[in-house]
Amino acid sequence: MKRIFLDHAATTPVHPEVVKAMLPYFTGAFGNPSSIYSYGQEAKVAVEKARAKVAGFIGAKSEEVIFTGGGTEADNFALKGIALANEHKGNHLITTSIEHHAVIETCKFLERRGGFKVTYLPVDGYGLVDPQEVKKAITNKTILVSVMHANNEIGTIQPIDEISKYVKEAGILFHTDAVQTVGHIPVNVDELGVDLLSISVHKLYGPKGVGALYIRRGTRISPFVHGGEQERGRRAGTENVPGIVGLSKAIELARQEMSEEAKRLACLRDRLIQCLLENLDYVHLNGHPFRRLPNNVNVSVDFVEGESMLLNLDLENICASTGSACSSSSLEPSHVLRALGLPPEQAHGSLRFTLGRENTADEIDQVVEVLSRIVTRLRVMSPLFKNSRAAEQERNKCVMDRHGTAKK
Amino acid sequence: MKRIFLDHAATTPVHPEVVKAMLPYFTGAFGNPSSIYSYGQEAKVAVEKARAKVAGFIGAKSEEVIFTGGGTEADNFALKGIALANEHKGNHLITTSIEHHAVIETCKFLERRGGFKVTYLPVDGYGLVDPQEVKKAITNKTILVSVMHANNEIGTIQPIDEISKYVKEAGILFHTDAVQTVGHIPVNVDELGVDLLSISVHKLYGPKGVGALYIRRGTRISPFVHGGEQERGRRAGTENVPGIVGLSKAIELARQEMSEEAKRLACLRDRLIQCLLENLDYVHLNGHPFRRLPNNVNVSVDFVEGESMLLNLDLENICASTGSACSSSSLEPSHVLRALGLPPEQAHGSLRFTLGRENTADEIDQVVEVLSRIVTRLRVMSPLFKNSRAAEQERNKCVMDRHGTAKK
Amino acid sequence: MRDGPARYSEKVMEHFKNPRNVGEIENPDGVGQVGNPVCGDIMELYIRVNESIITEAKFKTFGCGAAIATSSMVTELVKGKSVEDALKISNRAVAEALGGLPSVKMHCSVLAEEALKSALEDYLSKSKR
Amino acid sequence: MRDGPARYSEKVMEHFKNPRNVGEIENPDGVGQVGNPVCGDIMELYIRVNESIITEAKFKTFGCGAAIATSSMVTELVKGKSVEDALKISNRAVAEALGGLPSVKMHCSVLAEEALKSALEDYLSKSKR
Numbered sequence A, B: 001m002k003r004i005f006l007d008h009a010a011t012t013p014v015h016p017e018v019v020k021a022m023l024p025y026f027t028g029a030f031g032n033p034s035s036i037y038s039y040g041q042e043a044k045v046a047v048e049k050a051r052a053k054v055a056g057f058i059g060a061k062s063e064e065v066i067f068t069g070g071g072t073e074a075d076n077f078a079l080k081g082i083a084l085a086n087e088h089k090g091n092h093l094i095t096t097s098i099e100h101h102a103v104i105e106t107c108k109f110l111e112r113r114g115g116f117k118v119t120y121l122p123v124d125g126y127g128l129v130d131p132q133e134v135k136k137a138i139t140n141k142t143i144l145v146s147v148m149h150a151n152n153e154i155g156t157i158q159p160i161d162e163i164s165k166y167v168k169e170a171g172i173l174f175h176t177d178a179v180q181t182v183g184h185i186p187v188n189v190d191e192l193g194v195d196l197l198s199i200s201v202h203k204l205y206g207p208k209g210v211g212a213l214y215i216r217r218g219t220r221i222s223p224f225v226h227g228g229e230q231e232r233g234r235r236a237g238t239e240n241v242p243g244i245v246g247l248s249k250a251i252e253l254a255r256q257e258m259s260e261e262a263k264r265l266a267c268l269r270d271r272l273i274q275c276l277l278e279n280l281d282y283v284h285l286n287g288h289p290f291r292r293l294p295n296n297v298n299v300s301v302d303f304v305e306g307e308s309m310l311l312n313l314d315l316e317n318i319c320a321s322t323g324s325a326c327s328s329s330s331l332e333p334s335h336v337l338r339a340l341g342l343p344p345e346q347a348h349g350s351l352r353f354t355l356g357r358e359n360t361a362d363e364i365d366q367v368v369e370v371l372s373r374i375v376t377r378l379r380v381m382s383p384l385f386k387n388s389r390a391a392e393q394e395r396n397k398c399v400m401d402r403h404g405t406a407k408k
Numbered sequence C, D: 001m002r003d004g005p006a007r008y009s010e011k012v013m014e015h016f017k018n019p020r021n022v023g024e025i026e027n028p029d030g031v032g033q034v035g036n037p038v039c040g041d042i043m044e045l046y047i048r049v050n051e052s053i054i055t056e057a058k059f060k061t062f063g064c065g066a067a068i069a070t071s072s073m074v075t076e077l078v079k080g081k082s083v084e085d086a087l088k089i090s091n092r093a094v095a096e097a098l099g100g101l102p103s104v105k106m107h108c109s110v111l112a113e114e115a116l117k118s119a120l121e122d123y124l125s126k127s128k129r
């Protein structure tokens, strides 16, 4: 069976046109943008063109876009850079309990080593942050609020613009991790009302190891990588020219195809959700029913554990995930699913399917069929299923008894 | 005229075989190494193979090699990571006045914001650090010594192994920036006696935006990028799989070709030095006469300014540099040349030629011929040349006068 | 915990794909249940003992690939063994029989050992009565 | 200082490649020398004045591409101008005549203005005597 890749939130294949755009910068136009001869200048021009394209796509100015080595670096840069540059103003940060590790671990580091206090806001059962909670959490020591645009595990899209109102009212800086949204749904820094925004392009048919941080003009931020004067002294290191060119090409393709593709994916997504819920008992959708990424399906399958489903899917050439790919080496169930209030069995039994450019309706149907088989098989093996069936039979009996009694 | 690229210390074209090795990881084997399905595992295997190859090449163990987003990041990681993890032991660092900006600016940051004190050791007229000076600078507060293996501007190779003795004697950690040496001259972490070593591969016919930091087993170091558990939790962020594969391929090629190529380049280097000194008056070699990188030529041409020579060379399709490429936007003469004690005119009049794989003896001869023409032209324009000639004639006259007097 | 995702040996995958002895034993001579849903692993192990020899072993497991494979392997290992010998089966023995386990998954072999011990103790305490 | 390397306009490159009025004037009516080797730029500007009109201008420059181009341009700009008008030539005018300069190189146009002023002042102070 041909491989069915349903893990586009973890990473995506680089689009052939993106590879094509990058290739000349490896061998032909390999110059160093910092060099003054015309040869380096060609590379510099390519980088600046890319910067303008990325900026244009998110409604920013060129000089507000700094290229980084990926989404994680962008998140680190935003949080550490703002914390360091503004610590005279206060030592309090606000974020949520469902952020990506790149934000959460950076916050923990700032707590441990930077003398900062961090509020991790709860979310509701759909994974939504309540803007009022943000407002309530703000103190006169708060210097930064960081709320992700869309969650990588459950796909829930946050009301960033509403949250922004309260953050701006208080005169505080606002960062959003838009790694899962840029190029997938519309992102405009002014409409969102953010001062900093993280981008990674390997989630968007671009290369790994390159990303960007939007920094609103006038924002005080410390450099994260010190050294040469690349990126206006804010991010030292020889520019990854092919990577940056690839990033901008991926953005260009997204600009052309995004709105159509999002519609198509949302259809597939809804088909997959519906079929799973219809074909399998004891399955629950995680995340928000409609405020979710067009390509995200996250379900919990009762009585069976996620990894054993994943491995079985893999044996049938289907790639999916259980929570963030990053957390797969941890034994803890996903912090995101726990924040939703899921009982541990359900968190352990979660499956994430994230759709992409090459997926078809046919594949969706195959996945449902294969997964049904797998789940049936695993449930036979599961002590929880047995107990639950016993419990249910028990319950049914009671109900019948009560009905019986009532009838009497 | 075909382009003559003589700026390999700034960057190099990616070797076609390296591109070929990278390509499959963009599109085919694009999996995320953190994913548990076999598809991600292929990427993980590729990354681990690359790690073993890099480690083997520098005499390290696999788990001692952490991939980074380039040489600058490796330097930042080493210095900040060690400083943060060891600040309870002391707040003093020792480095040299000729380090790359990646080290110097990071040190300045640690001074400004981290409460650290940094000693910037002087060098002699050849750019050599005196191991005795290192020994003398060590205090009971010193936690790290960082001395670059070879300098990127003047090519001088430091006596790292000798310095290491004193550093180890004092029980202090030792870092070296080996960005200019790995793959060019032999590098072995045990022979050098270092605990940390920075690598960047775009100086070695590999891609930009990827590098590595060697960290000796048992070394306490704080992560630089926080987030997922990639790179054993020391450097978070989805791995740049194609870049890492490219790095290891470049290292593999270097392993095969390095010793021959170094001999070839040293010949060309010496030919260029000799021809320049013979064909142009008032030219001085900067750096050490023989303890220098096989591909580095750095000269000062009296009475003319470096950028104007570079531009003229560029007009004739010859790429060179004046000091580090990174500093070309600064108006200060190179801190390295100043550290050698060069008068400012000579620092401003420096030219660096760094040779590489495709350069030929013919090209060297062309460069000498073209540069002679350029210098003659610029000297006609130079008020310093005129003054100096006048002064010389004056001096000659005096000498003749004195001789005349003596004869009497 | 810092090893990255699990990579299983062929033997583990083989037992994962075709687990031996899945199921329950009616009126078993010993039952062990260990683990809890918070950790994501629950193992139930059933044994039938005849004249101090384990003649049958079955399991039910909620858990990851390694949990299923170790369950399968431990039931294979004990069959035909005396209770005394079975008590000596260590988690390492289970892991080794599977051609090794990723270090992040060693706890599954511990669970298998514990499930077995627990079933044997159940048998011993019952047989004392 | 954070603009990255200089990128020059075509006009700058044209003057850099073919600088006008290179050289000295014997017994000039005014000479200006500005800059110093520490900064990497030294400009010498010579003028000949006839009935308050600048009839000839020459320069010698040690410096970068922009320094040479601005020297060349400023000598072109003053030729034929009255001393009075020449005094009004600003660094911006020189830069504009060159189709602009990278911001890190604007100081070269300042140097050119200063060299001119200094030569004119030299002339004026001499002619007073």
Ligand SMILES: Cc1ncc(COP(=O)(O)O)c(C=O)c1O
Pocket: A009, A069, A070, A071, A072, A073, A075, A100, A102, A148, A150, A151, A152, A177, A179, A180, A200, A201, A202, A209, A211, A326, B236, B237, B238
């Ligand atoms: C929401 C979110 N933030 C940050 C990241 C990290 O980005 P990168 O993999 O480029 O380091 C990811 C993906 O792993 C993500 O999904």
Ligand SMILES: Cc1ncc(COP(=O)(O)O)c(C=O)c1O
Pocket: A236, A237, A238, B009, B069, B070, B071, B072, B073, B075, B100, B102, B148, B150, B151, B152, B177, B179, B180, B200, B201, B202, B209, B211, B326
């Ligand atoms: C000695 C030295 N260290 C560090 C660096 C920085 O490496 P990278 O360009 O990969 O950031 C360079 C090159 O620019 C270098 O020559």
